[in-house]
Amino acid sequence: MYGVVRSRLNVVLVALALAGLLGGLAALWFGTRGLADTVWMLGVAPVLLALVVEIVQSLRRGEVGLDIVAALSMSAAMLFGETLAAAIVALMYSGGSFLESFAEGRARREMSDLLSRVPRSAMRHRNGALDEVPLEEIEPGDLLLIRQGDVVPVDGTVAGSQAVLDQSALTGESLPVRLGRDHEVMSGSSNVGEPFDMVASRRVGDSTYAGIVRLVEAAQRSRAPMARLADRYSLLFLLVTVVLAGLAWWLTGDPIRAVAVLVVATPCPLILAVPVALVAGLSRAAHFGVLIKGAKALEALARVRGLVLDKTGTLTDGRPRIVAIHSAGDLDPARMLGFAAALDQVSKHPIAQAIVADARARGMTLPIPDTLREIPGEGVLGHVEGHEVVVGGTAFVMARVTEGGPAEPIREDGAAVVALAVDGRFAGHILLADTLREGTSEFLSGLRRLGVKRILLATGDRQAVAAHVADGLDFDKIRAELAPEEKVGLVLEERGAGPVMMVGDGVNDAPALAAADVGVAMGARGAAASAEAADVVLLVDRLDRLLPGLEIAQRARHIALESVVVGIGLSVLGMIAAAFGYLAPVQGAVLQEVIDVAVILNALRALRIRPTAPGETMDVPQPAGVPEAAV
Template identity: 45%
Template sequence: MTLLRLARRYPILTGGLIATLAVIVLSLAALHEPARWVATIVVVTVIVWTAWGMLKDILRGHFGLDVLALISMIATLVVGEYIASLVIVLMLSGGEALEDYAQRRAARDLTALLDRSPQIAHVLDAEQSDPRDVPVDEVEPGMELLVRPAEIVPVDGVLLSTESSFDESSLTGESVPVSRQAGEEVLSGSVNGSNAVRIRALRRSGDSQYQQIIALVHEAQQSKAPTVRLADRFAIPFTLVSLAIAGVAWAIAGDPLRFAQVLVLATPCPLLIAAPVAFLGGLSRTAKEGVIVKGGAVLEQLARVRSVAFDKTGTLTQGRPELIEVRPAGGMDADELLRLAASAEQYSSHVLAEGVRRAAAERGLALAPAEHAEEVATNGVTAVIERRTVVVGKPAYVAALAPDTVRTPLVSGQLAAYVAVDGRFAGALVLADAVRPEAGDVVAGLREHGVRRIAMLTGDAEATASAIAAPLGVTEVHAELLPAQKVALAADLTPRPMLMVGDGVNDAPVLAAADVGIAMGARGSTAAGEAADAVVLKDSLMPVLRAAEVGRHTLNVAYAAIWIGIVLSVGLMLIATTGVIPAVAGAFIQEFVDLATILYALRALTGPKRRASVAVASPRPVTAP
């Protein structure tokens, strides 16, 4: 059964092997003419098939390396070396089979995500004692679900049970199970521990974390790296050099056989196979490092990055601002100020809003629904709460609606969310964040690897942004920016290629506009992940550096494998000009060149050597915009 499956998967290789065995048997029986006809029919069939594919490529404006293999097969048939022509067929088809194996090996870490995608959810209904199974696509937010021991969580949800542990290694790469308490969010794709638990669905299947990762995997698997096209750009010079060497050998020897003997060693399998194998290995390696990269093209750009821009909150900082002080004004009660602000912030997607809501919940304040709510991205939110118009946001935004707004004094590392109620300034909420402990290492590592310009693009105030950037080694700060201004600055940032790292909805435009956009996906927004070229699955900045290192390593491996194939092929062709390598032997020798390049290209799977980490200052509080 396995042999039949392999035969169907590789029909040209199967046909070539059968034809080769038939030719050997016929030759041993001294039936040379039938043997020649069997070989000729098979080889001519492959020539026609290859020529048709090559013609379609040329009509699309793409000149590939298949022309050399085509000329080699024709040349060996013309001079009567039909066994050598069969070996070339086996070499080409065998190279495809080796490439397919390498692709399967390299893509294993990516496809593992697809293979374990949850399909069924157990829904708990109030009127039924037993759960009912429904397709995961039919789960709606608010549904109560049962997750049995060792099952995959089907959608993002809130844990209703008291406590449980979850294996999130497929999402974050962290091998140690994490403990979740009642009320905490549980991500789809994580594996439940030993206890059955109940969760309340937060999002539909298509909007949940695991399905978003799977969508990224599909994009990564279906892409083609520029270095694959770069290998094709070797086609014209390599073809011309090969034909020139073979032609000179023919002219000197006065024998067309010498042309065929040289050309069988010029078959292009090393160039065609090396680059895609290397880049698939690199994609697999980045997945192990906690980054889903959307294809080899992105990986090559990462290898060449010379400028990097970071968002601040949630990127260089941990993105979990904590309320440290409530400063009411105009006779407003502190708890009432926080309750109204948190009620309005229910309708904001900004990371600062989460800190305000969390503080209200910790104080046991009951939030009220809004009759109407509207958010202005990066500025603030306006909501009608209990017939009162509540505005929460940046001072300029609040002052436009409440002229008596007064800026509150702040120390470095603090930010105030200003609040107005019914057109009058009601006070400020002071919050603080913490720098990611690995941020300094990442900035230093990028500089070590050739990044010449590192900047911060943030909507936060200039003084606060500069206070965060300086200790991390970020020397260029652009503050108080709107999303459109971030895009404009990113477009002008040189040298190129330029990498942007961000996490929020407001970062989606600049992530899409950058040469390479990386989204912090562990807690970042879906919009940022969709706009980005790569998504970090861990709640850490270090995978950004790892991805750049893997990209550089992969590109070096791809180039080296290509040049190994070129040097070996040209060297063997020069030797063949003397006539010491028969056509059949040359065709077999070329197989070892193929094997050498493939094995070298698979080095991309191992990734670069780990660099020693430098010391990082302990985290300190900083501002969240």
């Protein structure tokens, strides 16, 4: 609300200043100089009053800025009869404020679009009918109808045959995605296909989109270290301006030179350029599915020179997948998978769910087992189509085998081994492993290209598993078997060589994320603790999205610094010229207006940043630590 009122006030002040300037020029055209001076002063008065109020409020907050120079220049210009210069400064100041607020508003558009798309209600199936209910009434397990054009209100899974969703607002993907039955649906996606039913899996406050909205709102309230640095330097610039104006007056005896110096110095590009460029960078990063929690985090991200990367769920998918099926008898691999998946339908163990998901992905129809018994953490027994089946750990299965079996225990570094027995005979085993994310090698190369000097792998897994995962990848160091507190120690150790970024996804990564200069959480649906501790959240569960985020941060910071250096340099040259009498107050005011407009337009270039595409991603993810084998 405050932003809207301030924006409207800026419009009114610009209109009054412009009317005063043009009215005075018209009076001067008709030869009535006295009337012209009066009209110019009337145009300046409301702007100067608003400026004085702003200065008082800033001083109460303990902030000293270059608004004081603007007030001094307008006051001095009117005091010494340079009313036209005062009118130009008034228009310059009010126009600069308006242009800055307009630029920031445009830069925030990408992020504000996320907030404006929040749905307020949903269609719920209940007792054979459809009811439109507030989002707060939706509970996990409710069956919802997602109509064409609807924004998905909560996280859930597809209950129909398929859904076609536009996730561009969240992930930056330009093409719609097609999701089959039981696939997870991210809240905030738009249904661009036929209506479909969805089973809610989370309440609205716990869903992906609600978390994103909270992060966006926090990001929009932040300020960058560069902006605070600008505030501090503004005091130095103010002192230099006042001293130079005073010397010009004292040495020449001409107060008009002091007025000219003050006019050229107002307002300062140091204040205008930084927030516009950095907020524009936040906007561009959000477009690519990288939510940076404010300008402070963006400025820190741009300076990162080291990376500590978690393994499970970050470098790898965090989900076990079948990488090989070895038959020890007459059953072929497909038949073995069918027996194992049929039994595992009753288990919630991640390994069991991975086997079932793989079987369904192959189009298998799984029969319903009976006489089931699950020993948690060990395995499942039961009957499938008249056959006695046992699936689980090798020891669990071999204890129930009467014929056959491996000559020695089967072990694969980085892989889980699931044994299978049918009718008392050992049938074989299934290997599952956590797989590397697609394009991991290209991702690491992209980081090097963007100036990251050291890349470390940090994991709680065994050293052998970590070594297999990192085999052939460009890591400077591998640290394994780390407790959460040891990850924090590693991050703090690496910070000695420069700003460090930590990427993780689990609750155990939250302390290290908080300790790093920049913490990055994987996926908006990751652990709440890691997303809360992180400075950056990847809205889509893809590690390579960090590359455009990093590049945008670097280029936005460069544009901000470029604008500051050029703007301040031109202002200082103008002040020196004014002090030596080469610029009259009116000429100085026009010059500074040109400088300020150029600085803001340059800062807005951050809205058009187009990061170079990361390397080509691999078509098939390779198993982490397990040789490729035919299934």
